[in-house]
Amino acid sequence: MDAWFAPGGWLGWFGAENYDAARFVLQRGIAAIYLVAFVAALRQFPALLGERGLLPVPRLLARVPLKGVPTLFRFGYTDRRLRVMCWVGIALAATVIVGLPQAGPPWLPMIAFLAMYGLYLSLATVGQVFYGFGWESLLLEAGFLAAFLGSDQVPTPIIVIFAFRWLAFRVEFGAGLIKIRGDSVWRDLTALYYHHETQPMPGPLSWYFHHLPKPLHKVEVAANHVVQLVVPFLLFAPQPVATWAAAAVIATQAWLLISGNFAWLNWLTMLIAFAAVDDGVLSALIPTLAPSDATRPTPAAFAVVVTIVGLLTLALSYWPARNLISRHQRMNASFNRWHLVGAYGAFGSITRRRHEIVVEGTTAADPGSAEWCEYVFAGKPGPVDRRPRQFAPYHLRLDWGMWFLGLGSTSQYAWFDPFLDRLLAADPATLRLLKDDPFDGERPAWVRARVFAYRYSTPVERRRTGAWWVRREITELARPRRLAP
Structure with missing residues (x-):
């Protein structure tokens, strides 16, 4: 044969x-x-x-x-x-x-x-x-x-x-x-x-x-x-x-x-x-x-x-x-448990405005008069003067989750509260997922999360300020919280 x-x-x-x-x-x-x-x-x-x-x-x-x-x-x-x-x-x-x-x-x-x-x-x-x-x-x-x-x-x-x-x-x-x-x-x-x-x-x-x-x-x-x-x-x-x-x-x-x-x-x-x-x-x-x-x-x-x-x-x-x-085409669908011969596709809809979740912490006892410091993520936009970096093909899963959270995806809420609790506990494994911990491994007293609208700076703004982004606060996603006594 x-x-x-x-x-x-x-x-x-x-x-x-x-x-x-x-x-x-x-x-x-x-x-x-x-x-x-x-x-x-x-x-x-x-x-x-x-x-x-x-x-x-x-x-x-x-x-x-x-x-x-x-x-x-x-x-x-x-x-x-x-x-x-x-x-x-x-x-x-x-x-x-x-x-x-x-x-x-x-x-x-x-x-x-x-x-x-x-x-x-x-x-x-x-x-x-x-x-x-x-x-x-x-x-x-x-x-x-x-x-x-x-x-x-x-x-x-x-x-x-x-x-x-x-x-x-x-x-x-x-x-x-x-x-x-x-x-x-x-x-x-x-x-x-x-x-x-x-x-x-x-x-x-x-x-x-x-x-x-x-x-x-x-x-x-x-x-x-x-x-x-x-x-x-x-x-x-x-x-x-x-x-x-x-x-x-x-x-x-x-x-x-x-x-x-x-x-x-x-x-x-x-x-x-x-x-x-x-x-x-x-x-x-x-x-x-x-x-x-x-x-x-x-x-x-x-x-x-x-x-x-x-x-x-x-x-x-x-x-x-x-x-x-099909007129009701599914995007990124698997039709069997083995993930073989599936359907693919990306960006069937385009987001018109960018919303980012900014997570902050403070060591102050009173959150009302505190000075808040921002946790900086590895890949997602944060500080406006920080230039985005190239990570692909490496996959930053937490950062992607934060983007979906900014879109209002309810499927992400299940992990976000535990994430804030890990920050309050200064959990080393969680902090290693971030680029910058403003407290150098120490526990903050409080953390919070705010929603900002982000847009790219114009070339004129970029030359004048050095910023890649311009942002303004929209609302509060998570009010100041601390670990239960």
Whole structure:
């Protein structure tokens, strides 16, 4: 049977020799994102969701039956177990990045990626609102598919390459449709009048992007519609058209990457789109990257497994395909507990004004006459003279939660009161999530939270004051509070 899958055999089409570069980029790139995700979990998960976290996983396990839920924590959670899982995930990702599993038989990278997928799935399924992002499912699905790309000993399976293109199609086309259907500013091309100023976590260049001429903003939106609504179909076209379609997706994602902080969403989308890049086209651009002329047969057992995965992907595609054509399209939806073959999309609506929660504390006994000091978060806007920083692909989950809180999201209230109590207790794990603790680890007497309206400073204001933001107080979110005696 192995002869069937050899080059020139009946099923020689199974392996695509001209996608070795795509496999190289997909495997190592996706593994790098997993490494970042596990590092972020190692640093943040205990404080947010651990035994003494803001939304403790043990409390979730006691309250919600997890029968059938795919997580290793079904049998109990401890911070130590979480850290072991993260370190295992980091080690596995590192081996793939340097290419160790790829040097062996095809089942070695399969084991590595399925292990990373299973470990991260265990975190995401108990992560509650702190893991309620579409790119969690995107990373899980990409990691699952990467498990079946094989090793350097076998040709790249064309079935998996097309599964990745289908994933890229759903990410891009789903995002394009949700924009057109969701908000008039996408239809009248004015979305970027607001987006760079109101996005969850601006980057160091976002101020400059916001102040680009408005006609250019309209051109950007129109170009985005073309790339998200037309170009995705070309990912399935013959070469070199598919490669140029992938280049268009990668270019627009790179534009988004430098204009904001969206965790690993843009990075991962660029990697997934690379599945459409052909070795021949790439080598024509970069002559030193000559396509491989090696003839490598595909083991029958591996081919059978990949075919089953392809059929599974096809069967599960019914739900996201139906979602795409639905008038009530869902954004970032999973249709099964394994987070496979889901629906994706981002910014179906654009926030017109930015509201930020400013958390402050004081050591004074009387809060009425106190001098209040601001807690500075790592990524979200705070002091007006602080320039936003670049964190992506690293994911600052607390900062994102604060953005949703500023939008009035009631799902965030469950952790905010415990967060204020942790500040009052000067909890070291919680304080490590922040950039600056104004009390240097000492307990404040009181804390409070106020809501401010933020806008970017104008170029004139920026030159005069040095401030990146202008803010004014709107209301009080949490009145001064202290720990109960």
